[in-house]
Amino acid sequence: MKTVLCFGDSLTWGMDAENDTRHAYENRWPSVLQKxxxxxxxxIPEGLNGRTTVYDDHTAECDRNGARLLPTIxxxxxxxxxxIILLGTNDLKPVFANNAVIVGHGIKRLVQIIRHHPWPMDMESEPEILxxxxxxxxETDxxxxxxxxxxxxxESQHLASVYRDLADELGCGFFDAGAVAKTTPIDGIHLDAENTAAIGRGLEPIARMMLGM
Incomplete structure (x- = not known):
């Protein structure tokens, strides 16, 4: 049995902007990938609304700092x-004063945490990272x-090129979710059910390859 961890924010959690609720389980991209x-x-879906790569959000009701939570997960x-890491959206909030390149620094830190994690059992090899x-x-109103x-x-339009370069530098896989999914103008950030599911379908071939299936 192969195990895949999907580490992300509200796009992984399945936020439905139209109804201000959560997409049906079968439409969330980790569920589509599983199928x-x-x-x-x-x-394993591990999505949290508002999660950042490495930043604290002191307005939140829970810990959203991905770097702090990742070792426990x-x-x-x-x-x-x-x-599979799908993060970076929340890093671009103006409060964090980031550009796309600095968001990439946060992604790189998460990769370092994974690569240096003292795994609790004798794993044959480190997990692949996508x-x-x-x-x-x-645009949204x-x-x-x-x-x-x-x-x-x-800046959000520059993330794909930054992540692609990072993947080459760090020896990770890369997938541009923007190639298969578009954000909804309802809130400018999240995805409708079809676009959320499209990410799961788009990820399947590369996930298969990286799992050696």
């Missing part, structure tokens, strides 16, 4: 064969997320 990969693979779900760039933002991500559309 595509079949019974020989266990896909690795320990919880080990052994792992593939870790970096997924989030779909670029779009949403009264909350519009101002929250004001002026960040351009």
């Amino acid at each position: 595509g990969l079949g019974h020989g693979v266990r896909v 690795l320990e919880t779900h080990a052994p792992l064969d593939l870790i 970096l997924v760039s989030p779909p670029p933002f779009c 949403d009264p909350l997320l519009g101002p929250m991500f004001a002026g960040r559309i351009g």
